Amino acid sequence: MNIFQEVESEVRSYSRNWPAVFDVARGSELWDVDGRRYLDFFGGAGALNYGHNPPALKRPLLEYLERDGITHGLDMHTQAKADFLTAFRDRILKPRDMDYKVQFPGPTGTNAVESALKLARKISGKESMINFTNAFHGMTLGSLSVTGNSMKRGGAGIPLVHATPMPYDNYFDGKVPDFLWFEKVLDDTGSSLNDPAAVIVETVQGEGGINPARVEWLQGLADLCQRHGILLIVDDVQMGVGRTGPFFSFEEAGIRPDIVTISKSISGYGLPMALVLIKPEHDVWSPGEHNGTFRGNNPAFVTATAALHEYWSDDTLERNTIRKGEKVQEAFTRIAKDTTSVELTARGRGLARGIEFAQPELAAKVCATAFERGLLMETSGPSSEVMKILAPLTTTDDELDEGLEIIAESVKTVINGA
Numbered sequence: 001m002n003i004f005q006e007v008e009s010e011v012r013s014y015s016r017n018w019p020a021v022f023d024v025a026r027g028s029e030l031w032d033v034d035g036r037r038y039l040d041f042f043g044g045a046g047a048l049n050y051g052h053n054p055p056a057l058k059r060p061l062l063e064y065l066e067r068d069g070i071t072h073g074l075d076m077h078t079q080a081k082a083d084f085l086t087a088f089r090d091r092i093l094k095p096r097d098m099d100y101k102v103q104f105p106g107p108t109g110t111n112a113v114e115s116a117l118k119l120a121r122k123i124s125g126k127e128s129m130i131n132f133t134n135a136f137h138g139m140t141l142g143s144l145s146v147t148g149n150s151m152k153r154g155g156a157g158i159p160l161v162h163a164t165p166m167p168y169d170n171y172f173d174g175k176v177p178d179f180l181w182f183e184k185v186l187d188d189t190g191s192s193l194n195d196p197a198a199v200i201v202e203t204v205q206g207e208g209g210i211n212p213a214r215v216e217w218l219q220g221l222a223d224l225c226q227r228h229g230i231l232l233i234v235d236d237v238q239m240g241v242g243r244t245g246p247f248f249s250f251e252e253a254g255i256r257p258d259i260v261t262i263s264k265s266i267s268g269y270g271l272p273m274a275l276v277l278i279k280p281e282h283d284v285w286s287p288g289e290h291n292g293t294f295r296g297n298n299p300a301f302v303t304a305t306a307a308l309h310e311y312w313s314d315d316t317l318e319r320n321t322i323r324k325g326e327k328v329q330e331a332f333t334r335i336a337k338d339t340t341s342v343e344l345t346a347r348g349r350g351l352a353r354g355i356e357f358a359q360p361e362l363a364a365k366v367c368a369t370a371f372e373r374g375l376l377m378e379t380s381g382p383s384s385e386v387m388k389i390l391a392p393l394t395t396t397d398d399e400l401d402e403g404l405e406i407i408a409e410s411v412k413t414v415i416n417g418a
C-alpha cells in the first residue's frame with residue numbers, strides 16, 4: 001500500500017488510470033519520480049493550454065514572488081490586478097469590440113458558473129434555467145443542477161431542481177430540426193415549462209464527449225434567446241482561452257453572450273483563477289453579494305498577464321491551433337478508416353479532439369494502452385466512450401506526431417486484442 005492508498009480518499013480518480021508518481025513537467029512533457037518521460041495530451045483537462053511551466057510566465061512569477069509582491073489580496077486593488085485588467089482590456093476585449101465587465105469569483109470554474117447562475121436570476125427575477133443534454137458545468141449544487149451526467153448529479157444527494165434540459169445540437173443525429181422542442185414549449189401556454197431566466201451552454205461539450213455544436217446552431221440559440229428575452233450564458237471554462245482557436249470559443253459564431261464564464265487556462269500556469277464576464281447593462285451585483293477568499297490570487301494575475309502579452313498580441317497561436325487541430329482530425333479520421341471491425345468517429349474543433357468508440361469500453365482500454373507507451377489522455381462522454389485529447393496548444397509538431405503515432409498503435413493493439 002502506498003501513501004496515496006493509505007491516506008488519500010477513495011474519491012481520487014485520474015491517479016487510478018495513471019499509477020505513476022509525477023514530479024517534473026515542462027511544456028507537453030512530464031517525468032515521474034523514476035525519470036520516465038510521458039507526453040501529456042491530457043493538458044490538465046484544459047488548464048494547461050500553454051503547457052507546463054511556460055518560461056515566459058515563470059520568469060515574471062518568480063520575480064514577483066522574489067520581490068514580495070502581494071500573494072493574497074481578496075478583492076483589494078493590487079498592481080498585479082490592475083496589470084491583468086489592463087492587458088485583458090487591451091489584448092482581448094477591445095480588439096473584439098467587447099465592453100464586458102470583469103468579475104472575479106472564487107478561483108474555480110464551478111464558482112464562475114455559480115456566479116453566472118445567481119446573476120442571471122437576479123437580472124431576470126426568474127429562477128428557472130435551461131441546460132443541455134450531456135452538459136458539464138462543475139460539481140457544486142448550482143452547477144450540478146445544469147449538468148447532465150447522472151453519476152455526477154447523484155453525488156449531490158438532494159434533488160437538483162430549477163433547470164430544464166433541452167436537446168444539444170445533434171442529439172437526434174440531425175433528424176430533428178434545431179430547437180423544435182425548445183421553441184414549441186416556450187410558445188405553448190400548456191407546456192408547463194417554467195419561464196426561464198437563462199440558457200447555459202458550452203460551444204463544444206468537453207466532458208460530454210467532445211461534441212461541437214455547429215456554428216449555425218449556436219447562432220440559432222442566440223437568436224432564440226434574444227426573441228424570447230432569455231439571457232445567454234456561455235460556459236467557456238474549458239473551450240475558452242484558445243482551445244478551439246480564437247480566444248473565446250463563441251467568436252466563430254459571431255454571437256454576444258450576456259454572461260461568459262472563464263477559468264481553467266486563464267492563469268496560463270495552472271494556477272487557480274476564474275472570471276465572469278458580464279455585459280455592462282447586466283452588472284447589477286451589490287457589493288459583496290458574491291465573494292470568495294481567493295478571488296485575488298495575485299500570482300495567477302501575474303502569469304495571466306504575461307500569457308496575454310506572450311500569446312495574444314497577434315494571431316500566431318490561433319492559427320497554429322487551428323492547423324494542429326486539422327492535423328489531429330486527419331490522423332483520427334485515418335485511424336477510424338483503418339479500423340474496420342469497430343465503428344470509430346473522429347470529432348472536435350480546434351485542439352479539442354476525440355474519437356468515439358461504438359463499443360464504449362474500448363476508449364478506456366486505448367487510453368490505458370497509450371499510457372503504457374508513455375502518453376496521457378482521458379476519456380469523456382456519458383459512457384466514457386470518447387477518447388479525448390486536450391494537448392497543450394504549444395505542443396510541437398514533432399510531439400504531436402509522436403503522440404498521434406502512439407494513439408494509432410494503441411487503437412490497433414486494443415482492436416486486434418478485442
Ligand SMILES: *Cc1c(COP(=O)(O)O)cnc(C)c1O
Pocket residue numbers: 107108109110111113136137138139202206207235236237238239263264
Ligand atoms: C471544468 C469545467 C467546469 C468546472 O471547473 P472547476 O474548476 O473544476 O470547478 C465548469 N464548466 C466546464 C465547461 C468545465 O469544463
